[in-house]
Amino acid sequence: MFSDFIVNHISSSIVITNADLKILYANQTAEHFFRLSVRRLKELEFRQLFRYITLDMNRVEKAIKQNQSFTDAEVSVVTVDDQHSKIEACVNPIYHQGETYVLFELRAIDQIQRISQESFVQSQLHASRDLIRGLAHEIKNPLGGIRGAAQILDRLVDDEDSKECTQMIMEQSDRLRNLVDRLLGPNKLPQRTITNIHRVLEQVRQLMEMEAETSIQVYRDYDPSIPDFEMDAEQLHQVFLNIARNAMQAMQGQGKISLITRIASGHVIHGQHYKLVAVVKIIDTGPGIPDDIRDTLFYPMVTSKAEGSGLGLSIAQTLIQQHQGRIDCESWPGHTEFTVYLPIEK
Numbered sequence: 001m002f003s004d005f006i007v008n009h010i011s012s013s014i015v016i017t018n019a020d021l022k023i024l025y026a027n028q029t030a031e032h033f034f035r036l037s038v039r040r041l042k043e044l045e046f047r048q049l050f051r052y053i054t055l056d057m058n059r060v061e062k063a064i065k066q067n068q069s070f071t072d073a074e075v076s077v078v079t080v081d082d083q084h085s086k087i088e089a090c091v092n093p094i095y096h097q098g099e100t101y102v103l104f105e106l107r108a109i110d111q112i113q114r115i116s117q118e119s120f121v122q123s124q125l126h127a128s129r130d131l132i133r134g135l136a137h138e139i140k141n142p143l144g145g146i147r148g149a150a151q152i153l154d155r156l157v158d159d160e161d162s163k164e165c166t167q168m169i170m171e172q173s174d175r176l177r178n179l180v181d182r183l184l185g186p187n188k189l190p191q192r193t194i195t196n197i198h199r200v201l202e203q204v205r206q207l208m209e210m211e212a213e214t215s216i217q218v219y220r221d222y223d224p225s226i227p228d229f230e231m232d233a234e235q236l237h238q239v240f241l242n243i244a245r246n247a248m249q250a251m252q253g254q255g256k257i258s259l260i261t262r263i264a265s266g267h268v269i270h271g272q273h274y275k276l277v278a279v280v281k282i283i284d285t286g287p288g289i290p291d292d293i294r295d296t297l298f299y300p301m302v303t304s305k306a307e308g309s310g311l312g313l314s315i316a317q318t319l320i321q322q323h324q325g326r327i328d329c330e331s332w333p334g335h336t337e338f339t340v341y342l343p344i345e346k
Contacts, residue, residue, distance in 0.1 A: 013104075016050075019064055019100040019101070019102070023042050023043075023046060044103070050077040050080065051078040052332045054076045055072055055075045056072075073089045074086060075087050077192070087107060088107045088109055092104075092105070109261050164273075168238040180342070181233060194228050198222050200262070201220075204244055208244050208245075215254040216254060218256075222260075227344065229342075240340075243338045244257060247284035252295065256285050261280050262278075262280060267343075269341055274344070278344055280342070284335075286334075288333045288334065289329070293332075320342070325343060
């Protein structure tokens, strides 16, 4: 039919269900998106298409009863084959010949959102670093004067109580100076040598297994086709170990951490096209990253841990950017995935 021809050439996934959300029809885009045939899709209910979805199903049921359409502009979904996506979902109840049907139109917005988000995050990171540099300069100058004055007082006083006070002033001044230095981030350029990325990951894995509780499993899935390439192994070790430690703390002593490597061709990072890119994924089965910090995760001083400084991921992003790379993060309950992209250049 001509109508089927049109629907099958729409870029959105079209799924039609009955009032109980049993699937009656799906177009070819939906088959491709869910990686399931129409025959298999018709055996399922709409909810069964997802392991996780942020679309409010109570709102869907209410819309069906009231025969009112609505659109959710940003829905996070994980399909049954563990593919994570951001979609725009339009829910349209339809009353026809005494029966109620529901037309779901699902439009992927990942690529558009990723490009927009990457540009926004880059500008915000640059702005925050400029602000921190300015503040650091204003803090370190009087801080040096305070410590110098405390040193002079320490030499002039004789009693123990006074010396204890001057020592405390110097210690706290040093602590503040170290904090400011950490806020400024790495102060040296990468010292690059030809290294194997798996050698770095294996060192991280060994440290993880020594530090981890016995109930935390570390799973490896390495791509042996990734060639050795130029990197600062010490800096990448710091990045991977920081992400892995965050994962272990999030899982609170039980779960699985996966170290996965792949090679990608024709990848774009920060607007630059690279022929080959090494992709490193660190995945944990923890509770996921809270929604309120997900968009600012790589900013300095942002953390969900009571005793965390919020500097680890900010420094990690800076180190990866010095390698012309990028870190992405996807998270939902039971799954947090950090992906590091590193260009392989001759």
